[in-house]
Amino acid sequence: MKWEVRVAYRRGVQDPEGETTKSALEMLGYGCVEEVRSAKLFIIEGECTREEVEQMCRRLLANPVSQEYEIRRVE
Amino acid sequence: MKWEVRVAYRRGVQDPEGETTKSALEMLGYGCVEEVRSAKLFIIEGECTREEVEQMCRRLLANPVSQEYEIRRVE
Numbered sequence: 001m002k003w004e005v006r007v008a009y010r011r012g013v014q015d016p017e018g019e020t021t022k023s024a025l026e027m028l029g030y031g032c033v034e035e036v037r038s039a040k041l042f043i044i045e046g047e048c049t050r051e052e053v054e055q056m057c058r059r060l061l062a063n064p065v066s067q068e069y070e071i072r073r074v075e
Numbered sequence: 076m077k078w079e080v081r082v083a084y085r086r087g088v089q090d091p092e093g094e095t096t097k098s099a100l101e102m103l104g105y106g107c108v109e110e111v112r113s114a115k116l117f118i119i120e121g122e123c124t125r126e127e128v129e130q131m132c133r134r135l136l137a138n139p140v141s142q143e144y145e146i147r148r149v150e
Contacts (some may be wrong), residue, residue: 006116021117024135034121041081041116042096046109060099 001046002075003053005061008039013066043074076121077150078128080136083114088141118149 009015015037022036042061044053053071062069084090092113100108117136119128128146137144 008116018117021136025119025131028131028134030123030127030131032121032123032127033119035118036120037118039116039118041083041114042093043112043114044100044108044110046107048105048107052105052107056100056103056105059103061096 005042080117081145
């Protein structure tokens with residue numbers, strides 16, 4: 001099985017990497033950019049159940065205070 | 076418009092974050108995990124064309140030596 005976990009900052013929480021990327025793109029001349037948000041992906045392979053992957057998110061992959069996660073089975 | 080850029084290490088290139096995450100998950104008792112790969116997502120909002128987003132990837136978002144990128148329009 002293959003799971004994709006997407007971890008992103010919650011709306012309203014600062015996203016320093018997204019902001020820095022936006023500034024850099026503006027400096028490079030991309031005036032079209034209105035907002036950049038960043039997120040992390042973990043692609044986990046193995047015979048893990050959805051419940052186990054949920055637990056991994058809560059225990060290690062995401063910070064529940066500032067981040068939210070989404071789990072998707074891709075294979 | 077909303078674009079999603081996914082930047083990942085090329086196959087064969089070391090992925091330190093993926094490896095560290097795998098070790099941490101094993102230490103937490105998740106023996107089911109066979110492999111963890113990490114990737115970065117940038118969600119870019121604005122009236123940018125696909126060609127512009129391609130350029131952003133080549134100029135800033137991805138390192139062509141070690142990373143590959145995938146662009147997807149989501150809105």
